[in-house]
């Protein structure tokens with residue numbers, strides 16, 4: 001357990017805000033759960049933004065007493081910025097209930113517009129202080145995303161997220177060899193030379209290194225990017241999309257394993273991220289699966305309530321997603337599928 005103690009952060013009465021960013025599947029929710037469950041004495045309000053047609057993260061964030069706000073209807077860095085300002089405003093009316101705000105962005109967000117919010121809106125700037133942008137980096141997968149060639153004018157989110165980081169949590173070091181990890185570190189330094197890199201497994205970092213650290217430095221950002229406060233346009237890579245599936249019924253375990261295993265083996269280069277909460281036939285507990293490219297993990301989740309409909313929710317995020325094929329493939333995994341045939 002980690003006790004957060006006094007740091008160098010300025011004590012000017014404003015509420016510190018941590019922005020948690022990092023590419024799809026890098027470990028943001030894992031770190032968020034760690035922050036929400038460790039005993040650090042801080043009361044933290046969380047704002048969560050998720051990319052994908054169907055929100056899954058609400059069920060993956062552990063029950064905690066903290067206030068959790070979700071923003072699922074767009075990307076925090078563009079369409080829902082107004083929502084972000086409104087939520088922050090609403091939070092500040094309950095100022096006495098928390099000591100710190102944490103914003104988890106989507107894996108495809110550019111952190112710059114989120115950071116801008118704390119300088120461009122006078123009311124927010126008077127009450128809130130951007131403490132640090134923490135970027136999670138997936139040691140096993142980040143290189144392929146850094147190397148992606150994007151069309152002219154379209155930003156590479158993985159690069160932007162590293163460029164704006166005040167701290168890097170180099171996560172999933174168990175999935176990469178030392179040579180790869182050293183290469184990732186060199187690439188990170190080439191993008192953001194002064195950044196401090198914290199190596200981690202399962203986002204296990206000393207929270208004193210990332211919370212209330214007073215690391216965001218507007219002068220440094222303006223030196224690297226003089227138009228930081230005035231830039232309003234940025235272009236997303238619109239070839240990355242999501243397919244959400246919501247279907248009632250119970251899933252046959254072995255059909256599911258065969259289908260998902262084959263899908264990620266054959267399409268895992270294009271399917272950056274997959275996750276879902278499923279009802280497995282014969283089990284009283286939810287089944288949570290998480291995929292990052294070809295790597296797939298599954299575990300039991302919460303107990304289904306007796307009155308709760310057995311509703312499966314899945315989301316796939318990536319390129320060239322074939323909605324019909326995904327919907328049909330999953331429907332065939334239902335225990336009742338093909339029974340009438």
Ligand SMILES: Nc1nc2c(ncn2[C@@H]2O[C@H](COP(=O)(O)OP(=O)(O)OP(=O)(O)O)[C@@H](O)[C@H]2O)c(=O)[nH]1
Nearest residue numbers: 024025026027028029030107171172201202203290
């Ligand atoms: N092997 C390994 N798995 C990890 C590690 N950290 C997280 N994971 C797993 O990786 C998967 C994705 O982690 P999340 O914390 O959900 O990632 P995220 O960044 O919130 O994902 P998005 O919200 O989709 O962008 C989950 O199955 C985690 O349990 C790690 O250090 N090693």
